[in-house]
Amino acid sequence: MAAATAEPAQTSVLSARNLCKTYGSGASAVHALRAVNLEVQGGEFVVLLGASGSGKSTLLNILGGLDTASSGELWFGQQPLGQATDQELTQYRRAHVGFVFQFYNLIPSLTVFENVELVTDIADAPMPVQDALERVALGERRDHYPSQLSGGEQQRVAIARAVVKRPQLLLCDEPTGALDYATGKLVLEVIADVGASLGTTVVVITHNTAIAGMADRVIRLADGGIASITRNAQRLSPAELSW
Ligand SMILES: Nc1ncnc2c1ncn2[C@@H]1O[C@H](COP(=O)(O)OP(=O)(O)OP(=O)(O)O)[C@@H](O)[C@H]1O
Numbered sequence: 001m002a003a004a005t006a007e008p009a010q011t012s013v014l015s016a017r018n019l020c021k022t023y024g025s026g027a028s029a030v031h032a033l034r035a036v037n038l039e040v041q042g043g044e045f046v047v048l049l050g051a052s053g054s055g056k057s058t059l060l061n062i063l064g065g066l067d068t069a070s071s072g073e074l075w076f077g078q079q080p081l082g083q084a085t086d087q088e089l090t091q092y093r094r095a096h097v098g099f100v101f102q103f104y105n106l107i108p109s110l111t112v113f114e115n116v117e118l119v120t121d122i123a124d125a126p127m128p129v130q131d132a133l134e135r136v137a138l139g140e141r142r143d144h145y146p147s148q149l150s151g152g153e154q155q156r157v158a159i160a161r162a163v164v165k166r167p168q169l170l171l172c173d174e175p176t177g178a179l180d181y182a183t184g185k186l187v188l189e190v191i192a193d194v195g196a197s198l199g200t201t202v203v204v205i206t207h208n209t210a211i212a213g214m215a216d217r218v219i220r221l222a223d224g225g226i227a228s229i230t231r232n233a234q235r236l237s238p239a240e241l242s243w
Pocket of ligand 1: 023024030031032050051052053054055056057058059
């Protein structure tokens with residue numbers, strides 16, 4: 001008989017227990033996650049590193065309710081998500097999770113303001129759109145269209161869109177992957193500042209090991225499992241990083 005699983009600690013925002021994800025079946029099965037155990041605390045800044053194919057995006061997508069595990073358990077605080085229905089996962093994402101991806105996915109026909117405003121229609125307690133834009137230093141670009149912005153500015157709009165609903169979790173998958181060095185640093189600064197000022201738990205996937213210096217904890221994945229978890233004695237600001 002399987003042992004009963006204790007509820008997660010009160011301070012954990014996310015708790016994953018024996019999380020497995022298998023794509024396909026039989027000889028062609030890909031074991032993308034192999035029994036991942038992980039606790040993420042409220043307000044933590046976590047950097048997720050690992051080689052291509054190690055399972056980073058799979059893990060992030062499951063933590064954010066975009067995908068479900070094949071087996072294992074996932075909790076958001078005290079709320080079990082392992083057996084959640086599609087509708088419950090949608091509700092979880094809407095209420096609690098902001099996503100930032102490598103490509104900004106802004107709607108070209110809407111202004112900066114409108115791109116962010118769109119999210120507030122389905123959020124419970126959003127902040128004013130202008131407030132979100134000012135947090136990413138784009139208050140004055142509110143009436144511009146995405147095509148009138150640089151890549152870094154578009155990514156800052158995407159960050160404003162992710163945080164306008166005051167999510168408890170900000171999940172970022174290669175947020176600087178398409179940006180040059182200086183712009184990437186600026187975007188990391190915005191993510192760190194917004195996370196700290198809102199008390200948001202932030203998880204950032206990156207291939208860039210230098211970015212690990214910004215984290216409270218650094219989790220390395222290898223072949224679908226956690227290879228190591230290290231805690232930084234001191235968090236560096238993006239300005240102090242170099243690569
Ligand atoms: N929809 C899918 N169907 C089949 N296999 C998949 C699917 N999505 C991911 N995989 C496989 O699962 C494994 C983990 O993929 P994942 O995208 O999570 O890795 P990653 O660490 O994020 O990689 P990258 O750094 O290249 O983005 C890989 O072997 C990948 O090919």
